[in-house]
Amino acid sequence: MARAEIAAQPFPLAVDFARTALVIIDMQRDFLEPGGFGAALGNDVSLLMGVVGPCLRILTAAREAGLLVVHTREGHRPDLSDAPPAKVARGTPDKRIGAPGPMGRILIRGEPGHDIIPELAPLPDEPVIDKPGKGAFYQTDLELMLRNNGIETLLVCGVTTEVCVHTTIREANDRGYRCIALADACGSYFPEFHEVGLRMIAAQGGIFGWVSTTGDVLAALAAHERAA
Numbered sequence: 001m002a003r004a005e006i007a008a009q010p011f012p013l014a015v016d017f018a019r020t021a022l023v024i025i026d027m028q029r030d031f032l033e034p035g036g037f038g039a040a041l042g043n044d045v046s047l048l049m050g051v052v053g054p055c056l057r058i059l060t061a062a063r064e065a066g067l068l069v070v071h072t073r074e075g076h077r078p079d080l081s082d083a084p085p086a087k088v089a090r091g092t093p094d095k096r097i098g099a100p101g102p103m104g105r106i107l108i109r110g111e112p113g114h115d116i117i118p119e120l121a122p123l124p125d126e127p128v129i130d131k132p133g134k135g136a137f138y139q140t141d142l143e144l145m146l147r148n149n150g151i152e153t154l155l156v157c158g159v160t161t162e163v164c165v166h167t168t169i170r171e172a173n174d175r176g177y178r179c180i181a182l183a184d185a186c187g188s189y190f191p192e193f194h195e196v197g198l199r200m201i202a203a204q205g206g207i208f209g210w211v212s213t214t215g216d217v218l219a220a221l222a223a224h225e226r227a228a
């Protein structure tokens with residue numbers, strides 16, 4: 001299979017799209033809408049809405065190109081048996097994980113706030129990884145799924161850049177995957193953390209991976225299809 005070159009930092013990367021997956025991190029109502037986990041932590045959730053459009057563009061293109069698309073959700077069982085007490089016991093008690101909120105219990109599987117936002121709803125044949133931590137590999141079957149599909153490169157987008165996106169990219173990098181963070185399709189409650197988080201990925205010759213944009217990936221996909 002021919003490789004397509006994606007413009008990226010710190011240098012362009014040649015990828016085989018048949019061995020590339022799109023991983024959309026935690027685009028859940030709990031992080032993007034008022035009254036969820038993100039807001040309970042004291043954040044301005046409106047800062048994340050700008051990534052919905054770029055995420056939808058890359059999701060649509062990935063579906064058309066037949067890439068493996070994986071969605072992740074951070075959250076816990078209703079009985080909190082998979083939630084470390086040290087994670088739960090943060091913030092004010094009425095706004096902790098498991099506390100009732102306007103979108104149901106905060107960060108609990110099955111509650112409305114735990115759902116992926118409707119704009120990016122997974123299709124029935126797209127796997128959804130429910131993860132108890134910030135990284136998508138910790139205590140999940142993501143690695144098995146990627147290996148079974150022959151995946152070597154991950155296009156990563158979602159929220160938040162320096163927390164779940166970064167943790168997932170670090171975990172993937174250590175497991176031998178080449179990760180490309182899509183700068184405009186990742187977002188943070190802290191714009192400076194977003195910027196520095198992306199710089200950290202591409203620094204030192206690509207210490208954790210590469211940084212590109214949805215536009216550059218769409219261009220590479222289009223060129224690849226023209227050549228096919």
Ligand code: TIU
Nearest residue numbers: 026074159160163164165
């Ligand atoms: N707080 C914050 O920035 N993020 C998280 O808690 N989880 C994710 O990033 N998904």
